[in-house]
Amino acid sequence: MEIDPFIFRLSIFILSIFIGYYVVWSVTPSLHTPLMSVTNAISSVIIVGAIIAALAGSSESIFNTSSIFGFIAIILAAINIFGGFLVTQRMLQMYKKKKDKKK
Amino acid sequence: MISANLAAIFYLVSGILFILALRGLSSPDTSRQGNYFGIAGMIIAIVVTFLSIGNFSTSLVYVIIFLIIGGAIGAFIAFKIPMTAMPELVAGFHSLVGLAAVFVAIAAFLNPAAFNLGNVGDIKLASLIEMSIGVAVGAITFSGSIIAFLKLRGIMSGAPITFNGQHFLNLVLGIGIFVLIFYLCKTQSTNIFWTVIIISFLVGVLLIIPIGGADMPVVISMLNSYSGWAAAGIGFTLENTALIITGALVGSSGAILSYIMCKAMNRSFVSVILGGFGADNSTDDKKEKKDQKPVKSGNAEDAAFLMKNASSVIIVPGYGMAVAQAQHALREMVDKLKKNDIKVTYAIHPVAGRMPGHMNVLLAEANVPYDEVFELEDINNDFANSDVAFVIGANDVTNPVAKTDPKSPIFGMPVLDVEKCKSVLFVKRSLSPGYAGIDNELFYKDNTLMLFADAKKMTEDIVKNLD
Numbered sequence: 187m188e189i190d191p192f193i194f195r196l197s198i199f200i201l202s203i204f205i206g207y208y209v210v211w212s213v214t215p216s217l218h219t220p221l222m223s224v225t226n227a228i229s230s231v232i233i234v235g236a237i238i239a240a241l242a243g244s245s246e247s248i249f250n251t252s253s254i255f256g257f258i259a260i261i262l263a264a265i266n267i268f269g270g271f272l273v274t275q276r277m278l279q280m281y282k283k284k285k286d287k288k289k
Numbered sequence: 290m291i292s293a294n295l296a297a298i299f300y301l302v303s304g305i306l307f308i309l310a311l312r313g314l315s316s317p318d319t320s321r322q323g324n325y326f327g328i329a330g331m332i333i334a335i336v337v338t339f340l341s342i343g344n345f346s347t348s349l350v351y352v353i354i355f356l357i358i359g360g361a362i363g364a365f366i367a368f369k370i371p372m373t374a375m376p377e378l379v380a381g382f383h384s385l386v387g388l389a390a391v392f393v394a395i396a397a398f399l400n401p402a403a404f405n406l407g408n409v410g411d412i413k414l415a416s417l418i419e420m421s422i423g424v425a426v427g428a429i430t431f432s433g434s435i436i437a438f439l440k441l442r443g444i445m446s447g448a449p450i451t452f453n454g455q456h457f458l459n460l461v462l463g464i465g466i467f468v469l470i471f472y473l474c475k476t477q478s479t480n481i482f483w484t485v486i487i488i489s490f491l492v493g494v495l496l497i498i499p500i501g502g503a504d505m506p507v508v509i510s511m512l513n514s515y516s517g518w519a520a521a522g523i524g525f526t527l528e529n530t531a532l533i534i535t536g537a538l539v540g541s542s543g544a545i546l547s548y549i550m551c552k553a554m555n556r557s558f559v560s561v562i563l564g565g566f567g568a569d570n571s572t573d574d575k576k577e578k579k580d581q582k583p584v585k586s587g588n589a590e591d592a593a594f595l596m597k598n599a600s601s602v603i604i605v606p607g608y609g610m611a612v613a614q615a616q617h618a619l620r621e622m623v624d625k626l627k628k629n630d631i632k633v634t635y636a637i638h639p640v641a642g643r644m645p646g647h648m649n650v651l652l653a654e655a656n657v658p659y660d661e662v663f664e665l666e667d668i669n670n671d672f673a674n675s676d677v678a679f680v681i682g683a684n685d686v687t688n689p690v691a692k693t694d695p696k697s698p699i700f701g702m703p704v705l706d707v708e709k710c711k712s713v714l715f716v717k718r719s720l721s722p723g724y725a726g727i728d729n730e731l732f733y734k735d736n737t738l739m740l741f742a743d744a745k746k747m748t749e750d751i752v753k754n755l756d
Contacts, residue, residue: 192415195525195533202537205308210542213314215639215664218546218646219375221314222513225539226382228307228327229520232389234300234338235404235527239396240355241348242403248348252400257355259392262385264359265366270382271328272367277375278324280653281317283660 220277227270233263296341297530299333304534306330311538317659334531372654373611376509376643377441380434383512387430387493390519391486394424397526398482404527410477416526417477421470423522424482425489430515432493437508440497441643447505450498462492500561503608503685505643506550507561514543546645553639553665555691555702584720587738589750592679592714595738597755599676601632603668605705606648607641609682609717613744616655619681622748623657625755634671635662636705638686669706678710680731682744684717688729697727713737716747 213221239256249257306326313323335356339349370378397404397420398412406416439445466488473481500508521536551558596602604623610616623633635657641648652662672678680687687707690697707713708731715737731737740747 195528198530199521199533199537202534203541206538206541207545209308209311210545213311214316216646216649216659216662217314217317217320219644219650220320221311221542222379222509222645224310224314224324224327225513225517225542226379226386228310228331228535229386229516229539230389231303231331231334231531231535232386232393232520232523234334234529234532235393235523236389237335237338237352238342238404238527239393239400240352241342242400248351252396252403255392255396257351259389259396260352260355261359262389262392264356265363266382266385267331267363268360269363269367271324272364273370273378274324276367277650278317278320281659282656283658
């Protein structure tokens with residue numbers, strides 16, 4: 187009997203939860219805010235779904251109900267991707283060690 | 290056009306890059322590199338999606354235009370936002386992820402063929418279940434985050450909003466969602482799909498309104514977690530590995546943060562979610578005591594004198610510092626102290642502020658080197674050997690009652706042992722109790738000097754007096 191591909195995806199999912207568990211526990215508490223903003227940015231990889239939906243419109247009608255939802259989702263996710271990564275970068279840029287400021 | 294198998298491998302690569310992005314955050318040195326991994330993962334995912342669809346018609350132009358519009362808005366926000374507004378920004382971003390998940394699910398429901406999920410009215414059962422879960426969690430994340438955003442922004446009062454039968458209503462609506470999803474799978478009815486979304490929006494609002502201001506660290510982490518599970522749900526629908534991995538990572542990350550925050554308040558997750566903390570413990574005996582006890586209050590000159598003669602000072606920042614934007618003035622004060630060879634360190638309680646790590650970011654913004662900033666368990670023993678504790682905008686997290694009075698609502702919560710210092714300077718606007726609604730014993734101790742003023746103004750005055 188063949189294994190349903192769903193089971194493979196489920197395995198990836200469960201293993202990723204475990205990876206997430208160990209990786210996140212090793213994040214230093216002082217970086218918890220950047221952690222939240224970067225997780226925010228990466229969860230916007232949902233944009234792939236939005237792109238598929240947006241490109242599904244036929245050549246005569248680029249905008250049908252489904253693709254319009256896709257286009258709006260692209261904007262939302264893009265705000266998050268750019269906003270999330272850039273604000274994380276901005277925050278991380280501020281974390282400095284003692285030696286940096288003895289100038 | 291690239292094959293589905295190749296695309297899947299690339300999605301796996303971007304998933305791994307996302308893992309490395311989180312891994313980088315284990316130390317500030319590697320964190321910037323981690324962020325680049327994240328960006329690379331995102332670029333790969335987006336490019337591969339374009340290539341695997343291979344539809345380079347006019348639609349693509351629109352996709353890119355919309356991408357640029359969103360990106361410009363996001364970049365604008367990222368550069369403009371002040372660091373003190375970080376909690377509401379994160380809440381706002383969560384709401385966008387939630388809404389994007391809802392919209393992608395709607396698009397998939399209306400045009401399942403585009404996603405290989407079957408046809409309208411005949412969507413594969415598994416996909417329909419995954420989609421409904423994704424849409425429901427996404428909708429809850431969206432409306433819940435909006436409420437959290439409004440509360441953090443101060444547009445909505447931070448006080449818990451409770452009413453009779455609230456929990457019962459939530460329970461009924463929660464069960465309702467499951468029943469509706471069940472019927473949705475049976476009938477494939479569009480109306481039921483919309484109803485699920487609307488009820489989920491409602492649940493999100495109802496879940497967050499009873500939760501008060503200082504519980505926000507838990508709420509934000511929880512919504513972070515939800516946004517991950519929503520993404521994972523959609524990832525299953527789209528059969529996309531990058532999305533499944535990311536959803537699982539973000540989901541567990543948010544869950545761990547919620548756990549850490551709850552632990553730091555010694556409260557169970559359930560009691561935070563049920564909300565209404567601080568509303569029910571207005572016990573009268575505590576109020577009576579407050580009226581009689583004498584308080585020593587001082588001015589900036591006294592504070593400056595005390596600190597000048599100290600050899601070590603520990604700073605305890607809290608939400609009040611963020612509100613007053615006092616972090617830069619504080620740094621100036623510390624610089625002056627250091628010039629006089631006084632050892633200065635910072636002690637941060639995990640729930641200080643409105644989100645995990647809130648204080649650390651503000652101090653980093655004020656150019657405080659991160660190796661002078663310590664977490665609760667690393668510094669708590671140092672209070673006994675220090676001369677002055679400078680509490681600026683923190684309250685409940687320093688209350689010794691958490692260690693001594695089993696009747697107190699915050700009993701058992703880990704607190705900073707500020708009272709062990711030779712003297713305590715407490716910057717606060719008034720004697721009003723903190724979020725937990727209980728009096729802080731520390732105010733009335735002999736070695737405590739209260740500095741009644743706005744945190745920023747007081748710190749600036751102290752700086753002047755240090756010369």
